[in-house]
Each structure stands twice: as structure tokens, then as C-alpha cells.
Amino acid sequence: MFPLSTRTSLRTRHDPEALAPILAAPDLKLALIAAVASNGVIGRANALPWHLSDDLKRFRSLTTGHATIMGRKTWESLGRALPRRQNIVVTRQNGYVADGAIVAASFDDALQRVALPPPTFCIGGAELFAVALPRADLMYLTEIDLRVSGDTFFPAFDRGDWRESAREARRAPPPDAFEYAFVTYRCRSC
Numbered sequence: 001m002f003p004l005s006t007r008t009s010l011r012t013r014h015d016p017e018a019l020a021p022i023l024a025a026p027d028l029k030l031a032l033i034a035a036v037a038s039n040g041v042i043g044r045a046n047a048l049p050w051h052l053s054d055d056l057k058r059f060r061s062l063t064t065g066h067a068t069i070m071g072r073k074t075w076e077s078l079g080r081a082l083p084r085r086q087n088i089v090v091t092r093q094n095g096y097v098a099d100g101a102i103v104a105a106s107f108d109d110a111l112q113r114v115a116l117p118p119p120t121f122c123i124g125g126a127e128l129f130a131v132a133l134p135r136a137d138l139m140y141l142t143e144i145d146l147r148v149s150g151d152t153f154f155p156a157f158d159r160g161d162w163r164e165s166a167r168e169a170r171r172a173p174p175p176d177a178f179e180y181a182f183v184t185y186r187c188r189s190c
């Protein structure tokens, strides 16, 4: 189990290495969280192609108090560490500095550095989702019923490997008024 309290996690913003050393967790659960258009797009020009405040609220609510693992490009698109979460940035660059985050050399290295209770969230982008997907127990997807242009896509996955355990249909406020759904998938073999 994790000996750190949520209160301790507040330190990550100021002193991320304070959460080291490695705390191995045999019951570590890995969740992917993403907003995905109907054509698979998740990003455009290193940003989200839409603004959906309910989705941002859900993201904050689900991830607060947990570790978030992200690719270097997603980190740079955020522009700052996510508060009240452990931020772990994955990069192949030696000496990369990410203020308020732990820097990891690989996805495995990132998992080893997790120091907050499960689930651990992989928050993107496409490269990180592709690495994390085969290891994930859970996916929290916001499925956006729109085809949008973009340059970054959620990785293809076999729907037979996943069981939909929750779905909440919603509609974006006018003038956009597109439909979307908060969907939870659980890995069938986990």
C-alpha cells in the first residue's frame, strides 16, 4: 500500500522528488483518460481541437490525488504542473527539466516513480497512450460525436478486449451543441 496521504501529495507541486523513492504497488491500477473525436482525433497542433469545460472538470475530478503520466509534448501543451496531482513527464531527452514534475526516461520508469494511490493515469498524448494501452486496466474516454481535423489520434484498440461499464450521454452547450459521452471501459482480462 501507499504510505503517502493525499495531503502529502500537495508537495508534488513544489518538490516532486520528495515523493521518491520508488514505492512499488502490487495492486497498481493503470487508467487511460482521453477525449476522442469520432474519427479518433485527440489533438491538433499540440492542443485540444475543442473546448469542453465539463470534460475538463471530469478530468480534474478523476485525476486529483493521483499520479498523472504524460508525454513531453502533452506536458508542454499544458504549460504548468497539474495541481494536487503527481506529474510525471516521459522524455528521451537527457537533462530535460520540467518545473513541478518528475522526469522519467520511459513509461516503465514513470510507473516506478508513482507515489500516490491508484489508479495511476496516463493522460496522453498519442505516443504515451500507445505505450500504456496494453498495460491499462481502465479507460475513461470522453467520446465526442464529431469528426474533426487533427494530427494526433487515439491508438486503435480491440473493443472485444474491453467491457463498457458506464456511459453518460451529454450535449455541449450552444452554439456547438454536439453530443458526447463519458464512457468507462474495463479491461476484460484484468
Ligand SMILES: NC(=O)c1ccc[n+]([C@@H]2O[C@H](COP(=O)([O-])OP(=O)(O)OC[C@H]3O[C@@H](n4cnc5c(N)ncnc54)[C@H](OP(=O)(O)O)[C@@H]3O)[C@@H](O)[C@H]2O)c1
Binding pocket: 033, 034, 035, 036, 041, 042, 043, 044, 045, 046, 047, 048, 070, 071, 072, 073, 074, 075, 077, 090, 091, 092, 093, 105, 106, 107, 123, 124, 125, 126, 127, 128, 129, 131, 152
Ligand atoms: N484529447 C485528449 O484527451 C488528449 C490528451 C493528451 C494530449 N492530447 C493531444 O495530443 C497531442 C500530443 O500527443 P503526441 O503523441 O504528439 O505527444 P506526447 O505523447 O504527449 O509526447 C510525445 C513525446 O513523449 C516522449 N515519449 C513518448 N514515448 C516515449 C517513450 N516510450 N519513452 C520515452 N519518451 C517517450 C517523447 O519526448 P521527447 O521528444 O522529449 O523525447 C515524445 O516526443 C497534443 O495535440 C495534445 O493536445 C490530447
